[in-house]
Amino acid sequence: MKNILFSIFTILLVSFAISTKAQPQHKKFNAEDMSKMQTEMMKKELNLSDKQTTEVSAINLKFAKKMDEQRKNSEGDREAMHKQMETMQKERNAELKEVLTDEQYEKFLKKEEEMRKNHGRGSGIPEKSE
Numbered sequence: 156m157k158n159i160l161f162s163i164f165t166i167l168l169v170s171f172a173i174s175t176k177a178q179p180q181h182k183k184f185n186a187e188d189m190s191k192m193q194t195e196m197m198k199k200e201l202n203l204s205d206k207q208t209t210e211v212s213a214i215n216l217k218f219a220k221k222m223d224e225q226r227k228n229s230e231g232d233r234e235a236m237h238k239q240m241e242t243m244q245k246e247r248n249a250e251l252k253e254v255l256t257d258e259q260y261e262k263f264l265k266k267e268e269e270m271r272k273n274h275g276r277g278s279g280i281p282e283k284s285e
Contacts, residue, residue, distance in 0.1 A: 190215035
């Protein structure tokens with residue numbers, strides 16, 4: 156009887172370990188990693204020049220650090236954090252608009268909107284500014 160219980164327990168434990176390992180793990184990115192990923196995606200998607208890539212990288216890093224700091228200091232107030240993130244996103248977009256051509260900026264806005272729809276998220280997505 157002990158052997159049967161031990162066997163069942165072992166099978167359950169192994170099954171749990173396998174199912175936990177099979178689930179995708181969400182990697183936490185720091186501001187530098189996030190800005191690098193954003194810049195690489197933008198470089199590829201928008202055909203950025205070397206000069207634009209350098210400027211976009213600086214903007215992405217600046218705002219990734221600001222957003223990371225905001226997340227850390229939000230103290231659980233998600234609504235306040237969301238509003239602050241929206242404001243920062245608009246500031247970031249305004250700076251990006253100065254670096255990108257009109258065509259690149261429109262493509263950027265469309266890509267961001269597409270990503271928002273695909274991920275089902277409503278935060279951090281730019282609004283078109285005139």
